[in-house]
Amino acid sequence: MTGFADKTVLITGAAGGIGKVLSRTFAERGARIAALDKNDDVVDFVNSLVADGIQAAAAIADIGSKDEVSAAIASLRAELGSIDVLVNNAGFSGASNLETTDEDSWRNDINGNLNGAFNCTRPVLQDMKKSGRGAIVTIGSVNGTTALGDPAYSAAKAGLINYTKSLAMEYGRFGIRANVVSPGSVRTPIWDHRIEREPEIFKRLLKWYPLGRIAEPQDIANAVAFLASDQAAAISGAVLPVDCGLSAGNIAMAREITQLEF
Ligand SMILES: NC(=O)c1ccc[n+]([C@@H]2O[C@H](COP(=O)([O-])OP(=O)(O)OC[C@H]3O[C@@H](n4cnc5c(N)ncnc54)[C@H](O)[C@@H]3O)[C@@H](O)[C@H]2O)c1
Known part of the structure; x- marks a missing residue:
């Protein structure tokens, strides 16, 4: 699978900022797009794909519900x-710190971000086992490997990393690969509620990114498409940051120690 002709790609959270670009990216490479989202905007989005000659279908479901x-x-x-x-892409973040994280919001974040990926993966593994091949790419986050706020969301994203490694271990014998892409x-x-409170937040965050910019949805989609393709045939259980260098180190400390201005 370098391209995805005659392949069906299931994308969760397909109506979101990254999900729409993921869908278009796989479609450009020949895939049929199975678009799932809890938001009914996914229907209009799929209609726009079909109008462009893409084979696609929509389903509305909350990934936190196994039955849905x-x-x-x-x-x-x-x-x-x-x-x-x-592509396990659906996700959301709730409370931004432990002080405001109560039991309900903890459970909700873990359910929507971690259990949801488990719910989506189980039925798909049956298809992949039958065909003797398959690729699962889960969208994690830099929050999955370091503490940057959103503690329940981050715990869920950390859980996705180990879940992916278990998938890679147990299902490799069926030709199934599983990897994580970790965006900064x-x-x-997903940022709208935070930008409402703090319109300048992206300007302030830029100083943490060695490349001097943040990633675009297309940067994420390119990495996902690579990991899902045969070009990544020997890659399984990997966690690939797509974060403009954020997780390479602690830039504030590196500036102090090197006494360089970067
Ligand atoms: N944008 C970022 O800065 C960033 C950074 C790191 C990781 N991510 C991850 O990227 C993924 C995509 O996020 P995005 O930035 O496109 O956000 P977004 O809010 O634009 O899109 C998320 C989509 O997922 C859907 N969704 C959320 N919870 C769902 C559920 N329980 N069931 C079904 N659908 C659900 C939403 O309806 C929405 O359409 C998420 O997993 C997110 O955690 C985003």
């Missing part, structure tokens, strides 16, 4: 055939 996910994947499979590639900040609607 099972029904959604069954209907997508009926329309587009068995799933060859799964990307300007998408």
Whole structure:
């Protein structure tokens, strides 16, 4: 799979900022797009893909609900055939610090971000086992490997890394690969509530990024498409940061120690 002709790619969170670009990127490479989202905007989005000649279908489901996910994947499979590639992209962040994280918001973040990926992966593994191949790419976050706020979300993203490594271990014998892409900040609607409080937040965050910019949704989609393709045939269990250098080190400390201005 360098291109994705005759392949069905299931993308969760397909109506979101990164999800839409993921869908278009896989479609440009020949894939049929099975688009799942809890937001009914996914229907209009899929209509726009179909209007552009792309084979695509939509399903509305909350990935935190096993039953909704099972029904959604069954209907997508009926329309587009068995799933060859799964992109676990749906996600959201809730409370920004431990002080404001109560039991409900903790459970909600873990359910939507970690259990949701588990719910989506289980049914798809059956398809992939039957065909003897498959690729799963999960969108983690730099928050999964270091503490940057959003503690429940971050714990869920950390959990996704180990879940992915378990998938890579146990399902490699069926030709199934599993990897994580870890974005740094990307300007998408996930930030809207924070930008409302703090309109200048992206300007302030830039100083943490060695490349002097943040990633675009297309940067994330390019990395996901690579990991899902045969060009990454020997890569499984990996965590690939797509974060403009953020996780390379601690830039504030590096500036102090090197006494360089970067
Ligand atoms: N934007 C960033 O800065 C950033 C950074 C690191 C990781 N990520 C991750 O990238 C992924 C995509 O986020 P985005 O930036 O495009 O955000 P977004 O808010 O634009 O899109 C997320 C999409 O997922 C859907 N979704 C959320 N929870 C869902 C659920 N329980 N069931 C079904 N659909 C659900 C939303 O309806 C939305 O369409 C997420 O996993 C997010 O955690 C984003």
